[in-house]
Amino acid sequence: MAEYFDAGCSRRLPWRDRPEAAAALLAALPDPDRGFDAIVVGEYKRAFAANQFEQLTPTLTRYGVQVWLPEAGGPVEAGCPLHRMLMTVLGAQSQREVLRARHRTLAAMRAQVRMQGRYLGGRPPYGYRLVDAGPHPNRTHAAWCRRLQRLDPDPVTAPHVKWIFAKRLACRSAAGIARELNERGVPCPSAADPGRNRHRSDRTWSLRTIVEILRIRDTPVEESGTASRAVTCRTRKHRVAS
Numbered sequence: 001m002a003e004y005f006d007a008g009c010s011r012r013l014p015w016r017d018r019p020e021a022a023a024a025l026l027a028a029l030p031d032p033d034r035g036f037d038a039i040v041v042g043e044y045k046r047a048f049a050a051n052q053f054e055q056l057t058p059t060l061t062r063y064g065v066q067v068w069l070p071e072a073g074g075p076v077e078a079g080c081p082l083h084r085m086l087m088t089v090l091g092a093q094s095q096r097e098v099l100r101a102r103h104r105t106l107a108a109m110r111a112q113v114r115m116q117g118r119y120l121g122g123r124p125p126y127g128y129r130l131v132d133a134g135p136h137p138n139r140t141h142a143a144w145c146r147r148l149q150r151l152d153p154d155p156v157t158a159p160h161v162k163w164i165f166a167k168r169l170a171c172r173s174a175a176g177i178a179r180e181l182n183e184r185g186v187p188c189p190s191a192a193d194p195g196r197n198r199h200r201s202d203r204t205w206s207l208r209t210i211v212e213i214l215r216i217r218d219t220p221v222e223e224s225g226t227a228s229r230a231v232t233c234r235t236r237k238h239r240v241a242s
Contacts, residue, residue: 011049012098015056029063038066038075044087045094053087119149123196126189126213127161129154157192161213168214178205 006018015021028034039060041047048056053067057078060067066075071090077083109120124130133148160181167177181188188205190197 010098011046011052011094014052026059029059029065037064038068040068042070044069044071044090045097048091049094049098050091051088053091119151123193124151124154125216126192127154127158128152157189160186164210164213174210174214175207178207178210181205 006013006020009018015026025039044053053076057067061078068075072083072086076087113120119130128151130149131152133150136142136146136148164177164181167180168174182205186205188203188209190200191203
């Protein structure tokens, strides 16, 4: 008997892409001396999603390996219509659980940004910079010397963002905006922040760059120095000098 656990792997991954399932369990199936003739799954939702079981059944049947599930009350019979229907229902429920967890996670992240003013990480968008927003409101994080940060308009790049939106509102094409920025010698996002863009060799504005800037921002940087994303925050740990 052997145990296989794919810790940290989503059930959405096919078995062939899971380290333990692919490298160990599936690789052992062709071996006649593998030492097992059945796979016992503690819960369907922890091993399969959608139609994964249906895709795996021909391989297991070829090598004479059964799958035991508590939902089936024992071994799953591939030729039994009732068991096939049960696997279909369980697969749909498992996929629904994945989608529900994704929806709840994204909803919680949106609420943290809109209601709590948190910045959820990642590099600041072009036209913004990260500034200190004071001590962390959570006492535990504050005791670890973590502080909040928020997005603030960058005095160097924010005027370019406002100019891009103004030209677009004036019915200027994205390609024309990129061409004029290049003619004026305005540094593109990768050139304006080379420390975070060492993997990029292109130092010119492109159509795609303009489209992305217009797409990810609901409104341009405001004249007052705030924007729709300027209130979001994230945590940052400060080193305490000894």
